[in-house]
Amino acid sequence: MSDDIALVTGASSGLGEAFCRALASRCKRIIAVARRGAALEALAAELAGEVEVIPVVADLASIEGNARTLEALRQRGPVSILVNNAGFGALGPFAESAITAQQAMVSVHIDATINLCRAALPFMREQGGGYIINVGSVLALAPLPGTAVYSATKAFLANFSAVLQEEERPHGIRVQCLCPGLTRTGFHEAEGFSGSGPGEFPEAMWMQPDAVVAHSLAALAHEEVIVVPGEVNQQMAREALQRQLDLV
Template sequence: MTQNNTALITGASSGIGRELAIQFADGGNDVVLVARSEDKLRELATEIESQFGQRATVITKDLSRPESVDQLCDELTHKSLTVDTLVNNAGFGALGKFAELSADRQTDMVMVNVVALTRLTRRLLPSMLQQNRGGVLNVGSIAAYQAGPNMAVYYATKAYVLSFTEGLREELSGTSLHVTCLEPGPTESGFGEDSGMGKLEMFSSTTMTAKAVARAGYEGYMKNEDVVIPGWKNRLMVTSAGFLPRIATRKLVGKMQSA
């Protein structure tokens, strides 16, 4: 009996993660859905099982908790689940000055966007290497390419995601594993309202759908592309930023993000 490929998607309860879970299920993968909102995950699991006939397992976790990744891995072992593809998508942001935003929210952001992503990758990579198949799709942001005044921690976490993914990709270049960083720009999801960015002109005037972003990410991962930036406007923004000195891009972003 051949075992189905299994993709674990963090932040699968909403937005881009939800759509990525659907893409992977549509592509013939069983899925493990991880986030805090159990009801939303169960609803998605039912939809995936009836629409695509793939197994969908729900694991509820708060990834800002330091013990959450090890608990998640214990649950995978307990359920005899081997993960082939890890999609590190869970993440959030917060618009505001570093000194004014709460310390807890900003350190939780580092825990979810950086620490959980790193630990989960480290915990799940050995079995991928052993089987020499599968890989990692990390969800970063076009925020990775410059500093972000009035959202300094979020931009820094996404710079980490890009740098980590590129470094890991190079380390694994002699294997069959795929390693891809999906770098969305403004996207219709819960992120805009939750972070406060949704009210900014720079955000609301250029949004893409979560489905289109997820489709580009899934296809790029399947082709083992290193970086996927969905949408020509986002690609233009990143390319232009590359021509400007960092002091200029951060001043520009600071101006656009001043409420």
């Protein structure tokens, strides 16, 4: 992977930043996309000795942000590694939630992902292979009340990734939907996630971003599509699946 070019969204913190660090020694260039320009510049400076990082400041909830990201892919690619990690969430009953925030989740989790996949795939096919990692959530498999749109968008990513892998296998392209659980990224401490921070759940349920990313990259070698890191999360997914089967 030393000659690869990667594009990572949500790259300024959390799992996106961890993916950039993990891929630094394996790529010649990383196109790092996020809303926070200062954080991207700091990451680029830190990794300068290992890899060229191209900061792209873009909000993937907007048409302009998507266009800027697609243009960066065209100009600084083609990419052989695509990590669709950008995302956000909020807790609360759907009927009491602001519709604009729910629609923005659909834009970032679904629209931006399919746009980038569609733009990257022709180049990957031409190169004879590539890797796509769509970051979902264990809630795609085990949804909870208060996460209706968030869980649904992540379930879309799981199904989209599974079908895309079947379609792209003949072209040497591997597709994965990474479905982490509680991860120490700051995601659960953001506004809108009150009551779901580190102090609200047992220590055993939390994983570090670098451990989640390591699990994801290792799973690519085994062609796993739905990847759930951590025993606690795997058990949660199994129990949810069993409950669904019991209803059939």
